Amino acid sequence: MEERKASLGLTRRVHSGRSAEEALKGVDLNRNIEALIENPLSHLTPEQLQRDVRDFARLKGLHEHLELLERAAQIAKDPHFFDSIPGVTDREKEALRDERHHSFRQPRALYLTIIICSIGAAVQGWDQTGSNGANLNWPEAFGLNTERTSNDFWILGLVNAAPYIAASLIGCWLSHPLNYYLGRRGVVFIAAWFCFFSVLGSACTQTWVQLFICRLLLGIGMGTKAATIPVLAAESSPASIRGSLVMGWQLWVAFGIFLGFTANLVLYQIGDIAWRLQFGSAFIPAVPLIIGIYFCPESPRWYIKKHRYHDAFKSLRRLRNTPLQAARDLYYIHAQVRLEELMLGDGDITSAEGKEQYTSSGRYANRFVQLFTIARIRRATLASSVVMIAQQMCGINVVAFYSSTLFTDANASERSALLVSWGFGLINFAFAWPAVRSIDRFGRRNLLLFTFPHMAWTLLAAGFSFYIPNESPAHLGMITFFIYLFAAFYSPGEGPVPFTYSAEAFPLFHREVGMSLAVSINLFWAAVLTVVYPKLSDALTPTGAIGFFAGLNMIAFLMIFLWVPETKQRTLEELDYIFAVPTRKHMHYQVTK
Secondary structure: OHHHHHHOOOOOOOOOOOOHHHHHOOOOOOOOOOOOOOOOOOOOOHHHHHHHHHHHHHHOOOHHHHHHHHHHHHHHHOHHHHHHOOOOOHHHHHHHHHHHHOOOOOOHHHHHHHHHHHHHHHHHHHHHHHHHHHOOOHHHHOOOOOOOOOOHHHHHHHHHHHHHHHHHHHHHHHHHHHHHHHHHHHHHHHHHHHHHHHHHHHHOOOOHHHHHHHHHHHHHHHHHHHHHHHHHHHHHOOHHHHHHHHOHHHHHHHHHHHHHHHHHHHHOOOOOOHHHHHHHHHHOOHHHHHHHHHHOOOOHHHHHHOOOHHHHHHHHHHHOOOHHHHHHHHHHHHHHHHHHHHHHOOOOEEEEOOEEEEOOOOOHHHHHHHHHHOHHHHHHHHHHHHHHHHHHHOOHHHHHHHHHHHHHHOOOOHHHHHHHHHHHHHHHHHOOOOHHHHHHHOOHHHHHHHHHHHHHHHHHHHHHHHHOOOOOHHHHHHHHHHHHHHHHHHOOOOOOHHHHHHHHHOOHHHHHHHHHHHHHHHHHHHHHHHHHHHHHHHHHHHHHHHHHHHHHHHHHHHHHHHHOOOOOOOOOOOHHHHOOOOHHHHHHHHHHO
16 A cells, blocks of 8 residues: 555555544645655545545535546545546546546647637737837837937837836736636636737827837736736646646747737838837737637636636536546545645635635735745745746847847848847747647756756857957858847747746645736836846947846856756646745755755
């Protein structure tokens, strides 16, 4: 028996004669010294498990599914031994085997959800790059002097940064209350409308102030959407391929960036209204997002959080291949959520007079404070903040936001600058594809540690290429080559990992506010970068500015090495044990082992 438990990666605790909840109180999610991953059902005897399932079905109004839940609970307790469980059909056994050997055989509803989430990501990418090409014309149309010695140059940076300012300070923080009342789908729907109207408004503006306001409204939609879509994808996906599916956020952000660069290249010769069309064209992917989101099932974990177990089971039945798998996941999620409530507290469901009641007390402010005061959650906050800020430290958004300006500084013509920027977008998208498999095979942490040193030296080489004489064909060619190589290393590593990691790191009751903080950090520093980079480049020269980011890459490498644990192929609830390992113990292990 002990060997069987060891083969599952579980520790075994027997608590004879005790209830499941009493036994769970022996688990410490804030100090997991031995770094063990524990199945919360593993300590239960068959009699205790059966009693717990019956209580679960009675309390949640799932009597008609009791027989199914009993079989599902046995599989949740011993997932590798489903062949020996009575009543499991051949079709169900085949579906359970597919989870290990053909993990991408998933139902259409799951892939529909991922496709719609991917469209939402493409909206994000296109919104980011519409200003890239428009920067060459709109300042002149509004009478701004964008010489580097002019104060109007700050206005250019401020307008470009407006979406990230609004996203980090408003949009991200709206996601928690909106998710509470509207669910994941409702939030995405509202965010899509913001992204639709704001870009059309940008195309019709007559002053830079009007453009600034429209881009602030765009940022509200971008921030709310960025804090919600990865969570929806993570909460809908099975553990074995969650990384591959959730990383679709960055993959399709990269595709949206590529589409934005394509639109810039196609529209730049139209004339005086080119910049208006470059801004406005980003409405296109918002349309299928608005229509498609309500064809997706709602997050089952959101329903569980709301104590709507019938709806959660319906959602899981759409997202899994068999009702047995849906029942297993429902019961397993419930067991882990109850553990989180016992250990971390502050759930939406409380017990009073023997009955579970829905409560709205102690929600937003308390949970934000708990991001820093509860050890398990504080470690998730630290790790997700590191991977998010590292995305800005690496310098990718210098190219995404200012590539046209950067290549113009390298003496490229307007057409050549846009064409080279288009190539950057293509490289960024194409090289994100390997991460679809590698993010769950090699892990989030390993991808980051492999790619950051390569991003550092390619940026350094690109910066030194500015010293090649301007009249030499190699001047623009070598700068472009190393920027492309930098993008090729970024796309399968620091590209997909931050949003995937942050969407999965936090426990259920802190997931919205935790993701809001992580995305806010990312977009706030994107805003700072957007405002500051033009002046930074002027003060340090392009070589110095790019070299500065090369150094930041190595600092980010050290931060990830010390503070970011691996999360691959664990259920969202099992990650409680990963982040229960004390930070000092994790650092000591990484440095000494």
